[in-house]
Amino acid sequence: MAKTTSPFGIDHAPGAAGPAARRVTSYDVALLAGVSQSAVSRCFKPGASVSKATYARVMKAAASLDYIPNAAARSLITRRSNMVAVLISNTSNLHYPEVLSALSQQIARHGKRVLLFSLVQESDVGRTLADVWQYQVDGAISVASLSDDQVVEFRRRGVPLVLLNRRTPGQVAHTVTCDQVEAARALVSRLAAAGHRQFALIEGPTDSIISQERRRGAWQRLTELGLPAPLVVTGQYDYASGGTGLRDAIRLLGRVPDAVICASDVMAIGCLDCARHELGLAVPGQLSVAGFDAVEPSNWLSYNLTTLRQPMEQMAAAAADLLVAQIDGRPTDAHPRLFSAQFIEGATARLAPLPPDMLAA
Amino acid sequence: MAKTTSPFGIDHAPGAAGPAARRVTSYDVALLAGVSQSAVSRCFKPGASVSKATYARVMKAAASLDYIPNAAARSLITRRSNMVAVLISNTSNLHYPEVLSALSQQIARHGKRVLLFSLVQESDVGRTLADVWQYQVDGAISVASLSDDQVVEFRRRGVPLVLLNRRTPGQVAHTVTCDQVEAARALVSRLAAAGHRQFALIEGPTDSIISQERRRGAWQRLTELGLPAPLVVTGQYDYASGGTGLRDAIRLLGRVPDAVICASDVMAIGCLDCARHELGLAVPGQLSVAGFDAVEPSNWLSYNLTTLRQPMEQMAAAAADLLVAQIDGRPTDAHPRLFSAQFIEGATARLAPLPPDMLAA
DNA sequence: TTGTATGCGTTATCAT
DNA sequence: ATGATAACGCATACAA
Numbered sequence: 060m061a062k063t064t065s066p067f068g069i070d071h072a073p074g075a076a077g078p079a080a081r082r083v084t085s086y087d088v089a090l091l092a093g094v095s096q097s098a099v100s101r102c103f104k105p106g107a108s109v110s111k112a113t114y115a116r117v118m119k120a121a122a123s124l125d126y127i128p129n130a131a132a133r134s135l136i137t138r139r140s141n142m143v144a145v146l147i148s149n150t151s152n153l154h155y156p157e158v159l160s161a162l163s164q165q166i167a168r169h170g171k172r173v174l175l176f177s178l179v180q181e182s183d184v185g186r187t188l189a190d191v192w193q194y195q196v197d198g199a200i201s202v203a204s205l206s207d208d209q210v211v212e213f214r215r216r217g218v219p220l221v222l223l224n225r226r227t228p229g230q231v232a233h234t235v236t237c238d239q240v241e242a243a244r245a246l247v248s249r250l251a252a253a254g255h256r257q258f259a260l261i262e263g264p265t266d267s268i269i270s271q272e273r274r275r276g277a278w279q280r281l282t283e284l285g286l287p288a289p290l291v292v293t294g295q296y297d298y299a300s301g302g303t304g305l306r307d308a309i310r311l312l313g314r315v316p317d318a319v320i321c322a323s324d325v326m327a328i329g330c331l332d333c334a335r336h337e338l339g340l341a342v343p344g345q346l347s348v349a350g351f352d353a354v355e356p357s358n359w360l361s362y363n364l365t366t367l368r369q370p371m372e373q374m375a376a377a378a379a380d381l382l383v384a385q386i387d388g389r390p391t392d393a394h395p396r397l398f399s400a401q402f403i404e405g406a407t408a409r410l411a412p413l414p415p416d417m418l419a420a
Numbered sequence: 421m422a423k424t425t426s427p428f429g430i431d432h433a434p435g436a437a438g439p440a441a442r443r444v445t446s447y448d449v450a451l452l453a454g455v456s457q458s459a460v461s462r463c464f465k466p467g468a469s470v471s472k473a474t475y476a477r478v479m480k481a482a483a484s485l486d487y488i489p490n491a492a493a494r495s496l497i498t499r500r501s502n503m504v505a506v507l508i509s510n511t512s513n514l515h516y517p518e519v520l521s522a523l524s525q526q527i528a529r530h531g532k533r534v535l536l537f538s539l540v541q542e543s544d545v546g547r548t549l550a551d552v553w554q555y556q557v558d559g560a561i562s563v564a565s566l567s568d569d570q571v572v573e574f575r576r577r578g579v580p581l582v583l584l585n586r587r588t589p590g591q592v593a594h595t596v597t598c599d600q601v602e603a604a605r606a607l608v609s610r611l612a613a614a615g616h617r618q619f620a621l622i623e624g625p626t627d628s629i630i631s632q633e634r635r636r637g638a639w640q641r642l643t644e645l646g647l648p649a650p651l652v653v654t655g656q657y658d659y660a661s662g663g664t665g666l667r668d669a670i671r672l673l674g675r676v677p678d679a680v681i682c683a684s685d686v687m688a689i690g691c692l693d694c695a696r697h698e699l700g701l702a703v704p705g706q707l708s709v710a711g712f713d714a715v716e717p718s719n720w721l722s723y724n725l726t727t728l729r730q731p732m733e734q735m736a737a738a739a740a741d742l743l744v745a746q747i748d749g750r751p752t753d754a755h756p757r758l759f760s761a762q763f764i765e766g767a768t769a770r771l772a773p774l775p776p777d778m779l780a781a
Numbered sequence: 782t783t784g785t786a787t788g789c790g791t792t793a794t795c796a797t
Numbered sequence: 798a799t800g801a802t803a804a805c806g807c808a809t810a811c812a813a
Contacts, residue, residue: 086807103807130556135790135807135808164540189488360698459799
């Protein structure tokens with residue numbers, strides 16, 4: 060605690076910091092407290108059998124030595140690292156901050172920590188997985204798409220896995236998702252009821268399952284309502300894709316569509332800006348625009364976007380709970396946790412009030 | 421790899437997943453390869469002394485057994501966990517995603533992984549620190565403010581530390597920062613040169629050092645230029661603070677200021693939206709607005725904000741390099757890594773071209 | 782309740 | 798280049 064007197068308030072270049080003064084172990088504490096090492100160990104295990112007296116002496120000694128149990132050593136014997144791997148890619152993940160901080164909070168509630176595997180591309184999972192095994196994580200939450208083989212490998216290695224907002228092609232795994240099909244259907248229903256007929260969809264990358272489901276839902280509902288097939292263009296979930304998507308749609312369609320549904324808010328915002336500032340279109344006067352995710356900017360005055368919010372907090376909590384249940388060996392049924400998106404009316408789409416049963420359609 | 425035939429493609433509830441089939445160890449590999457366990461160990465250590473022949477046999481055996489070294493056991497003896505703690509709060513950190521993914525990439529370049537300590541409040545550091553010690557991380561990067569005592573504790577425990585975009589009150593630590601004073605000065609210079617006289621500053625939380633430096637720089641330069649003192653109001657770095665900040669400023673000032681400098685882009689955007697959509701002010705006609713950070717939305721057509729970009733990629737790389745240098749015991753001088761912000765002209769502030777020497781002032 | 786002894790899976794040391 | 802052996806720091810079964 061003593062402050063030094065060098066001009067920098069630092070003795071040496073910090074980091075030289077004394078050649079790693081031997082670490083304080085439970086033996087040191089035991090010696091000082093006059094008990095055995097196992098007694099010390101027990102004192103740090105909640106619900107162990109220790110007398111008040113020794114507990115007090117041990118804790119006092121521990122405090123005076125600044126003793127803190129070594130998680131590496133502990134995990135070697137307990138086979139619990141208290142770490143959870145989170146696989147996530149920033150590029151294809153729209154609410155990286157919300158998801159990650161929500162996950163981190165929820166995982167911390169269970170006394171575990173997030174070991175972050177941040178992918179540049181979602182397709183980098185393969186190369187990353189070997190690292191995941193090394194670190195002996197207790198489980199993993201993937202916000203990136205996994206192949207069947209990868210899911211199987213988790214199972215084979217006995218590492219519990221939960222997919223958040225992703226699905227696997229074939230293999231069944233524990234998943235926490237938001238019902239994208241239902242959300243897209245509800246959106247189309249509302250727009251159709253307000254008189255929109257010609258739709259355009261600006262999608263995410265073709266391999267994005269979420270985007271596929273959103274398209275499927277929209278398509279389904281349009282068909283049911285007997286409306287013309289939507290024009291579909293592909294984007295990258297980013298701002299620029301919204302603008303180019305709109306231009307492409309108009310060109311291919313030979314006219315301005317009645318409504319554009321974008322697979323992400325950021326694309327919807329790009330579309331909106333392009334419509335208003337570049338094409339001079341009135342939104343929602345001449346064109347309705349809707350997005351997905353309810354990211355923060357969608358709520359800003361300049362946009363006030365019509366969108367659908369996923370209950371991310373709850374989903375993160377569900378994912379953490381589900382994972383920890385598996386880790387603890389508690390029975391966990393395989394059925395997917397499915398949440399519903401919340402419709403945010405916004406002001407970028409012309410909407411008519413609807414009978415409630417239609418909303419659920 | 422064999423797929424099962426149950427209706428779910430799953431044998432049991434996944435996660436039951438067989439009672440933790442005994443882990444494959446280096447002994448198993450040694451046995452299969454017909455060598456000693458130490459031979460196996462050496463094969464996984466880069467630059468160890470192994471013959472081509474045994475290396476091949478070991479690797480083959482390892483592959484067939486799916487062997488992967490156990491990081492917990494390794495770190496116990498090597499005293500290297502290959503994990504770096506990252507302390508960051510999402511609320512007070514404006515570019516959480518950029519920072520975090522940049523840090524993760526850069527740390528991965530050094531063969532290490534990020535153990536995430538996501539704080540709800542920056543002030544939660546204290547409670548979090550005990551966890552950091554437990555996990556035996558090789559070092560830490562803090563994007564949250566640390567007290568002097570906390571910095572000292574890192575040193576005492578021999579855990580290398582780098583502060584990213586933060587400083588400590590007294591203690592000197594390794595820091596990577598962006599020169600906020602210079603940035604604010606440059607901004608004021610440009611605005612003053614274009615004729616703005618009455619400034620308002622919408623700041624971040626009073627304990628935010630970054631915000632303090634930005635104010636100091638702005639104030640300094642205004643004084644030098646003989647301009648009236650700016651009106652200062654405090655916000656929370658969020659969207660709403662921008663609007664309320666602007667209203668307060670106008671009320672306290674009795675008029676609309678010539679220019680508002682916001683301590684974050686998000687506040688600047690809030691200010692902008694309030695000015696245009698609620699107060700009906702023309703920006704930059706009647707009012708100039710500028711922000712800091714160049715977050716993605718600042719670049720969107722609806723805003724096109726005048727702001728200053730911090731070179732986050734480079735800063736993250738510098739932080740990672742600096743930390744790893746300390747971890748590896750390489751000499752590291754204590755002088756802070758100071759980056760310069762890049763001026764983004766945008767279209768929300770009336771600007772006049774300036775002689776280049778004035779920009780540096 | 783407490784202490785003794787053993788093992789977790791690896792790397793490091795030291796012979797050979 | 799290779800193998801035996803000793804740590805690393807802790808938790809646990811068992812004896813006391």
